Amino acid sequence: MMIQKILIANRGEIARRIIRTCKKLNIQTVAIYSEADADAPFVSEADEAYLLGAPQVQQSYLNVQKILEIASLAKVDAVHPGYGFLSENADFARSCQSAGLIFIGPSPDVMQQMGSKVEARKTMEQAGLPLVPGLSRPLIDVDEAVQVAKQIGYPIMLKASAGGGGIGMQSVDNEAELIKAFEGNQKRAQMFFGNGDMFIEKRILQPRHIEIQILADTFGNAVYLWERECSVQRRHQKVVEEAPSSFLSEETRRKMGEAAVKAVQAIGYYNAGTLEFLVDHEQNFYFLEMNTRLQVEHPVTEEITGLDLVEQQIRIACGEKLSFTQNDVKLEGHAIEVRVYAEDPKTFYPAPGKITDLQLPNGEGIRHELAVHNQSVVSHFYDPMIAKLVIKGETRNEAIERLKEALAHYKVQGIKSNIPLLEEIAAHEAFKNGDTTTDFIDKYIKKITV
Amino acid sequence: MAELKASMAGNVWKVVVGEGETVTDGQDIVILESMKMEIPIAAEQSGSVKELKVNEGDFVNEGDVLAIIE
Numbered sequence: 001m002m003i004q005k006i007l008i009a010n011r012g013e014i015a016r017r018i019i020r021t022c023k024k025l026n027i028q029t030v031a032i033y034s035e036a037d038a039d040a041p042f043v044s045e046a047d048e049a050y051l052l053g054a055p056q057v058q059q060s061y062l063n064v065q066k067i068l069e070i071a072s073l074a075k076v077d078a079v080h081p082g083y084g085f086l087s088e089n090a091d092f093a094r095s096c097q098s099a100g101l102i103f104i105g106p107s108p109d110v111m112q113q114m115g116s117k118v119e120a121r122k123t124m125e126q127a128g129l130p131l132v133p134g135l136s137r138p139l140i141d142v143d144e145a146v147q148v149a150k151q152i153g154y155p156i157m158l159k160a161s162a163g164g165g166g167i168g169m170q171s172v173d174n175e176a177e178l179i180k181a182f183e184g185n186q187k188r189a190q191m192f193f194g195n196g197d198m199f200i201e202k203r204i205l206q207p208r209h210i211e212i213q214i215l216a217d218t219f220g221n222a223v224y225l226w227e228r229e230c231s232v233q234r235r236h237q238k239v240v241e242e243a244p245s246s247f248l249s250e251e252t253r254r255k256m257g258e259a260a261v262k263a264v265q266a267i268g269y270y271n272a273g274t275l276e277f278l279v280d281h282e283q284n285f286y287f288l289e290m291n292t293r294l295q296v297e298h299p300v301t302e303e304i305t306g307l308d309l310v311e312q313q314i315r316i317a318c319g320e321k322l323s324f325t326q327n328d329v330k331l332e333g334h335a336i337e338v339r340v341y342a343e344d345p346k347t348f349y350p351a352p353g354k355i356t357d358l359q360l361p362n363g364e365g366i367r368h369e370l371a372v373h374n375q376s377v378v379s380h381f382y383d384p385m386i387a388k389l390v391i392k393g394e395t396r397n398e399a400i401e402r403l404k405e406a407l408a409h410y411k412v413q414g415i416k417s418n419i420p421l422l423e424e425i426a427a428h429e430a431f432k433n434g435d436t437t438t439d440f441i442d443k444y445i446k447k448i449t450v
Numbered sequence: 451m452a453e454l455k456a457s458m459a460g461n462v463w464k465v466v467v468g469e470g471e472t473v474t475d476g477q478d479i480v481i482l483e484s485m486k487m488e489i490p491i492a493a494e495q496s497g498s499v500k501e502l503k504v505n506e507g508d509f510v511n512e513g514d515v516l517a518i519i520e
Contacts, residue, residue, distance in 0.1 A: 191466070235487070342485070347457070349484075349487075349489065349512075350458050350459070350460060350484040350485035350487055351459070352460070352484065352485060353459070380459060380461065380484045380485055380509075381485075382485065383485055383486050384485040384486075384487075
């Protein structure tokens with residue numbers, strides 16, 4: 001293989017996941033870590049490890065100059081960015097390429113295009129994907145907001161362009177509410193993010209979040225690896241992901257997959273990528289955004305297809321052709337992933353701290369992706385996700401039964417975790433029935449009516 | 451007089467009012483940041499900010515007093 005040594009520009013469970021595939025392919029690995037992660041499992045598992053600096057992400061995992069210095073010092077051929085951090089930063093990908101390194105991902109230009117909400121919407125509309133009705137640019141003022149809302153119809157969603165984690169995002173049912181919400185959210189977005197740009201779009205009622213995983217090589221071949229349903233969310237972030245979706249018909253599954261493949265071919269995309277959609281109760285689907293990287297929830301796709309997505313990424317980056325076609329892609333059994341977060345299971349507030357004991361379930365169909373060990377300090381500097389529990393069964397019901405059993409034996413001591421929430425979801429009748437719309441947690445767990 | 455407390459452990463990202471300033475119930479006083487999440491901590495009553503107990507960049511634990519409002 002033309003890649004013999006990879007620098008992993010990431011941390012936690014995904015760094016370990018990449019190391020695992022590299023070992024299988026006989027590729028050397030270089031870990032980079034901040035002072036807060038010196039004791040983390042991924043650091044000792046890599047063939048070499050280099051200290052980046054202070055825990056703050058600007059000084060560590062986002063420090064492009066330092067990362068490139070280490071890449072040069074360690075004489076690596078390629079960089080794998082994982083997810084988050086620099087994984088969707090086109091300038092970083094360009095800097096890697098200028099330094100003579102292979103960036104394991106798509107071309108920087110396509111990343112940039114998909115990284116802008118406005119550009120992505122425009123490009124994908126031209127590539128034939130249906131969009132949520134709305135305006136493809138920021139609103140000029142509140143008067144325009146009122147006018148556009150009249151055209152597309154209430155309820156509508158207001159979104160701050162720079163927003164994240166749900167801040168600056170609000171559903172609005174009528175004109176009076178819209179005028180109030182526009183000014184409030186704009187002010188807040190300006191204060192929080194230094195950018196008050198607001199977008200407007202139609203609110204799809206009780207939607208599901210369903211995404212299509214694609215793989216494309218540099219020769220224009222592309223396949224879709226079915227869908228993942230990630231509707232169970234808190235604070236607009238995913239908590240439970242599964243494949244296949246229990247909701248999609250065969251026909252919609254095929255339509256979405258084919259539309260996704262057509263779109264990625266139209267934009268000249270290569271490597272692994274994910275197209276996120278909202279799907280309404282009538283199985284209409286609307287493009288939301290494209291993630292130009294490996295996703296947190298990629299293991300559920302691996303479980304049902306038997307493919308190693310990190311290996312596929314590396315092979316594509318080496319210039320290899322896809323070794324299979326759409327007809328060869330398997331869909332066997334059912335997989336569910338739950339994200340284990342260091343957070344209060346009721347308020348969802350972050351709960352950093354020291355783990356004093358960790359006990360993991362074992363058994364048929366259980367896979368662990370783990371960022372920590374049984375004495376780790378979970379730092380407040382990074383994402384609260386400390387682990388992923390991935391369950392496979394022959395059927396969805398079998399997977400759910402195994403999930404419940406596994407969660408009953410999953411013990412995290414010393415810090416608060418969302419295990420009680422995950423248990424409640426797994427045991428819920430509505431989850432069993434596949435009634436998983438994006439308001440699942442509000443509706444069935446917190447019992448709030450939105 | 452009311453103590454405004456941190457609802458989670460993390461860094462003080464922004465202090466958005468000054469000492470002596472008049473604030474209303476529900477107004478954001480401090481924004482905490484932890485694990486990539488920003489949580490605004492709002493006044494639970496109207497009054498004036500008697501004392502700010504934290505500066506931007508400070509680390510606070512859950513339950514620590516951030517400000518006193520009277």
